[in-house]
Amino acid sequence: MATAYHRIVGGSVHRLSAISDGIFAVAMTLLVLDLHVPALQLLHAQHALWAPGATGGERQLWHALVALAPRLGIFVLGFLTLGMFWLGQQAQLDHLARGDRHLTWIHLTFLCAVSLMPFSTALLAEYETYRVALLVYWLHLLTLGLLLLGALRYAERAKLFRSDTPEGLVAAARRRIVVAQALYAVSVALGMVNTYLSVALIVLLQLNSAVAPDIRPLNRF
Amino acid sequence: MATAYHRIVGGSVHRLSAISDGIFAVAMTLLVLDLHVPALQLLHAQHALWAPGATGGERQLWHALVALAPRLGIFVLGFLTLGMFWLGQQAQLDHLARGDRHLTWIHLTFLCAVSLMPFSTALLAEYETYRVALLVYWLHLLTLGLLLLGALRYAERAKLFRSDTPEGLVAAARRRIVVAQALYAVSVALGMVNTYLSVALIVLLQLNSAVAPDIRPLNRF
Amino acid sequence: MATAYHRIVGGSVHRLSAISDGIFAVAMTLLVLDLHVPALQLLHAQHALWAPGATGGERQLWHALVALAPRLGIFVLGFLTLGMFWLGQQAQLDHLARGDRHLTWIHLTFLCAVSLMPFSTALLAEYETYRVALLVYWLHLLTLGLLLLGALRYAERAKLFRSDTPEGLVAAARRRIVVAQALYAVSVALGMVNTYLSVALIVLLQLNSAVAPDIRPLNRF
Amino acid sequence: MATAYHRIVGGSVHRLSAISDGIFAVAMTLLVLDLHVPALQLLHAQHALWAPGATGGERQLWHALVALAPRLGIFVLGFLTLGMFWLGQQAQLDHLARGDRHLTWIHLTFLCAVSLMPFSTALLAEYETYRVALLVYWLHLLTLGLLLLGALRYAERAKLFRSDTPEGLVAAARRRIVVAQALYAVSVALGMVNTYLSVALIVLLQLNSAVAPDIRPLNRF
Numbered sequence: 077m078a079t080a081y082h083r084i085v086g087g088s089v090h091r092l093s094a095i096s097d098g099i100f101a102v103a104m105t106l107l108v109l110d111l112h113v114p115a116l117q118l119l120h121a122q123h124a125l126w127a128p129g130a131t132g133g134e135r136q137l138w139h140a141l142v143a144l145a146p147r148l149g150i151f152v153l154g155f156l157t158l159g160m161f162w163l164g165q166q167a168q169l170d171h172l173a174r175g176d177r178h179l180t181w182i183h184l185t186f187l188c189a190v191s192l193m194p195f196s197t198a199l200l201a202e203y204e205t206y207r208v209a210l211l212v213y214w215l216h217l218l219t220l221g222l223l224l225l226g227a228l229r230y231a232e233r234a235k236l237f238r239s240d241t242p243e244g245l246v247a248a249a250r251r252r253i254v255v256a257q258a259l260y261a262v263s264v265a266l267g268m269v270n271t272y273l274s275v276a277l278i279v280l281l282q283l284n285s286a287v288a289p290d291i292r293p294l295n296r297f
Numbered sequence: 298m299a300t301a302y303h304r305i306v307g308g309s310v311h312r313l314s315a316i317s318d319g320i321f322a323v324a325m326t327l328l329v330l331d332l333h334v335p336a337l338q339l340l341h342a343q344h345a346l347w348a349p350g351a352t353g354g355e356r357q358l359w360h361a362l363v364a365l366a367p368r369l370g371i372f373v374l375g376f377l378t379l380g381m382f383w384l385g386q387q388a389q390l391d392h393l394a395r396g397d398r399h400l401t402w403i404h405l406t407f408l409c410a411v412s413l414m415p416f417s418t419a420l421l422a423e424y425e426t427y428r429v430a431l432l433v434y435w436l437h438l439l440t441l442g443l444l445l446l447g448a449l450r451y452a453e454r455a456k457l458f459r460s461d462t463p464e465g466l467v468a469a470a471r472r473r474i475v476v477a478q479a480l481y482a483v484s485v486a487l488g489m490v491n492t493y494l495s496v497a498l499i500v501l502l503q504l505n506s507a508v509a510p511d512i513r514p515l516n517r518f
Numbered sequence: 519m520a521t522a523y524h525r526i527v528g529g530s531v532h533r534l535s536a537i538s539d540g541i542f543a544v545a546m547t548l549l550v551l552d553l554h555v556p557a558l559q560l561l562h563a564q565h566a567l568w569a570p571g572a573t574g575g576e577r578q579l580w581h582a583l584v585a586l587a588p589r590l591g592i593f594v595l596g597f598l599t600l601g602m603f604w605l606g607q608q609a610q611l612d613h614l615a616r617g618d619r620h621l622t623w624i625h626l627t628f629l630c631a632v633s634l635m636p637f638s639t640a641l642l643a644e645y646e647t648y649r650v651a652l653l654v655y656w657l658h659l660l661t662l663g664l665l666l667l668g669a670l671r672y673a674e675r676a677k678l679f680r681s682d683t684p685e686g687l688v689a690a691a692r693r694r695i696v697v698a699q700a701l702y703a704v705s706v707a708l709g710m711v712n713t714y715l716s717v718a719l720i721v722l723l724q725l726n727s728a729v730a731p732d733i734r735p736l737n738r739f
Numbered sequence: 740m741a742t743a744y745h746r747i748v749g750g751s752v753h754r755l756s757a758i759s760d761g762i763f764a765v766a767m768t769l770l771v772l773d774l775h776v777p778a779l780q781l782l783h784a785q786h787a788l789w790a791p792g793a794t795g796g797e798r799q800l801w802h803a804l805v806a807l808a809p810r811l812g813i814f815v816l817g818f819l820t821l822g823m824f825w826l827g828q829q830a831q832l833d834h835l836a837r838g839d840r841h842l843t844w845i846h847l848t849f850l851c852a853v854s855l856m857p858f859s860t861a862l863l864a865e866y867e868t869y870r871v872a873l874l875v876y877w878l879h880l881l882t883l884g885l886l887l888l889g890a891l892r893y894a895e896r897a898k899l900f901r902s903d904t905p906e907g908l909v910a911a912a913r914r915r916i917v918v919a920q921a922l923y924a925v926s927v928a929l930g931m932v933n934t935y936l937s938v939a940l941i942v943l944l945q946l947n948s949a950v951a952p953d954i955r956p957l958n959r960f
Contacts, residue, residue, distance in 0.1 A: 098761050106765075113865050134869055138871050184383075188376045194329060203358055206354060401605065412547045427579050530829060537764055541767060622826065634774075648800050
């Protein structure tokens, strides 16, 4: 009787996709709130570029912007990371015949972790030489990976996938998540030596995953 | 004549679902704006983890993050709460054959209360030992529940549900809201003694509702 | 030749609806960013409610929240206003067979005005006794109304409405906008005497439009 | 084997459209966060407009708002720019039969640049007399244009367009992007003399592109 409610909620994969797209879109755009326009005490007079002294303020502004570059790098990293997980979630949702209450809650938990990503990204941007910040970022990536894996496993067991789902899809998606997480773990372990090394490696992994070059063995991840 | 306008607006359940997903997505992600990266005066030099003194700053950052834990807990509570109401609203919208002007306004009022949730959640996070904060949070939950109940009642009377709506859906959805609200009321009443007890109970109720274990009588809520 | 581009863009009413829902959802939720949790210097110790002195801090917090009430009222006004314009735009978009480049730009201009609404609303909340703030708010409402009217007129002339559009829809929608704008103008004119009177009248107009009671002549607006 | 994953992700043009609409909607609305309600020390007493001294505060508020006008202008420029790119992207997505992994990543990179637009716009608003700010804004426009061009080229080569795509669409879209970018480059080059001239020219180009008057040769861009 009471479980009737459990049977009527969460059936719509369309709505789950819609709220996922919304949360990813907001989280991806909120990342940029961490990028502040530099506050300089500059004169706001208009001079032709060749006027004497015109380039002094320009140079100051330029240096202030160059100083923002690492933060911009972290922002792009955060965006790529969310993009990758969005694609990973989409690969699952697009092949579901229907959802159910449990699956919806697994995905809502995943989305909760997604909405926290701007925090972990800002933490890494602020404390990029600290292992604690790197560790938090990695635990976050791990959580996202495990939740996607859990959603995959549950959907398979509860037979929620469409009958025309390409054979091997579930296995391929699972292998993909496991390999990516293993590489993240290795990258973060190298952070014991130098955190910039870790961040650079994670960026390269994301780029490789985005560009997906047709070179073996790079295209296997 | 003039009522012609009333007849032409609000008919699209699809658009109502879309703006609901949008508002829930933004409200759920805005919750995290309340989580600030700790501002510490730390050196930003790169040392290997085994270099002497390298762990001092790490420990400071770690403590600052641990201090954020209760706030993170409240954030997760806010997210779960909104997720639950999103599911509750979806359960109704997914079975509507069409909307009308009145139903749309009931749902817009519901969405107005949804968009205020980040405020109540931040209030509870800031003043977690104060009954006034707990009371505001509870009044907010109650308002959301009553509006969902009102929408259900109205949709039933105006015969807006699809003819293939499973029998007992309306009754199950109504019972679900009433039971949840009764349990919230009891939890909040216990806050007279200790507010942490209330918050802990509400979290457990949300978790039970999310996990929906197959154990009687827990699966009845 | 070059106009080929003009012929290929803006044809999708679905995409226009989607970005409209997104912008309305964000604008409606951003309104709440103006509501700040009061910053009080209160102890955060846990006492049972009947412990001596336990109610002092509670009372302080309560007064701080009560002081927020007018701001909350303005927030609800902003939300209702956006809800009304969202419904008004939906009434048009839902009956379009297709869009075109010009119509899309009229609606994008409308959405630009929508995204500015949190600014005008915050201005009115901050300077609620100033005619200038009221005037800005009213000019904003007028702009939104005129743009909707322009979109309606253009869609009619360019024959973009579906052939099954109910007869009289365009006339009803036009009358609706004109009547609402006339009432806003009267309300704002009364602000010359007292601005609270204006705001109260606008709130009543919005509520009447939301509730749409079956009482003549109230149901004509 | 591993490439199986590459074959299963990114196929849904619908999901790509949905996240694009979301990111554009958030970015367009975030622009306004840069518009702050002026903070004045004014009395909040209610006087009839003809009461002596009632107009003093009004005048102060009016001047503060007038001072915001350039910033509002930049905001509208930012909104128009994003609107134009949204239309440009839509023109492509609406004619795709399907997506693939590479195309999705090109569009995600495009969306990453879109989400950074509030930053460049705020930079230009803050330092409107500085060439560096103008240069950053222009590089941003150029990046957006190049990414759209890349997406177009890739979709054509990978034969992702629907078979009923109007002939000449790809050529028209490409010409459109190239012409617009050439005009932006000329406008920015004039900024060497005076940055206001550049901004005014860019605004005129955007307006022309939005209004698309039926006058030769203006309707060719």
